[in-house]
Amino acid sequence: MSKQDSSAKNTLSRRDFLKLLGGAGTALAFTPFVPWGNFMPNPDTTSLSKAKVILPDGTQANVNTFPVNHSEVITYPKTGDRVLDEEAFRKWQFIRLPPELGGEPKDVSAFRVYSMVCLHLWCLWKYWPQEGRKRGECPCHGSMYNVLIGKAFVGPASLQAPPSNVLATLYLEADNDGFLFIKPAKWDVNENGIVGYGRFLKT
Ligand code: FES
Structure with a gap:
């Protein structure tokens, strides 16, 4: 040749x-119906259970002490393996809403938890509590998320068709002393959503 x-x-x-x-x-x-959970790096669905909301300082979040209009990064589900627990797909923004959006009551209604994986190209977004912001912002291409419902309202993620314009979420409960727990999640677009893919808003 x-x-x-x-x-x-x-x-x-x-x-x-x-x-x-x-x-x-x-x-x-x-x-449309790819079994995402089989090959995407979503946390294993088999061992999900109720879990304490553990803050970065190692304490359990409590409705009586967590500041209003504030967020921290939490990990769910935790495996105990430090490398696995650092995966972006296990990172969530744990947010106490600002007062004007309902962040003052000392119950779970004042809180939101959303996957930090941006629905556009999987950069990590975070909550910005400053006046005039009070929203999630992704540093990569400018998508912004409404913290009340986790829906993108600006940027490329907002242009994606449902369910890929609404972040996966976790639901909470509090015990009698105000300590917060994550209810067992179901990685389904009609339940908690699928990390990195999205969630249908309940009507
Ligand atoms: S990855 Fe977030 S806007 Fe592109």
């Missing part, structure tokens, strides 16, 4: 490879 033939062949295979990649991407984008 001449040098020219062989380089033409290489070019062709590179092109074919790129086409294949493009095809796979398109197939994923248009497959």
Whole structure:
């Protein structure tokens, strides 16, 4: 085979490879019922149980002490393995709403928990409590999330079709002393949602 033939062949295979990649991407984008949980890095669904809301300082969050209009990063579900527990797909923004959005009552209604994985391209967003912001903001391409419902309202994530415009969430309960717990999650678009993919808002 001449040098020219062989380089033409290489070019062709590179092109074919790129086409294949493009095809796979398109197939994923248009497959509505992909069993995401089977291959996406969502936390294992088999061992989910009620868990304490543990703050970065190691204490359990309490409705009587957690500041209004404030957020911390929490991990769920925890495995006890430090490397696994650092996965972005286990990181959540635990938010106490600002007063004007209902953050003052000393009960679970004052709190929200959303997956930190942005629904656009999986950067990590966070809550900004400053006056004029009070919303989730993703540093990568500017998507912004409404903290009351977890829905993107600005940026590329807001242009995605449901359920990929609403963040996965966790639901809470409090004991008689105000200590907060995460209720066992179901990674389903009609329940807690799927981290990195989204959630249908309940009507
Ligand atoms: S990854 Fe968040 S806006 Fe693109």
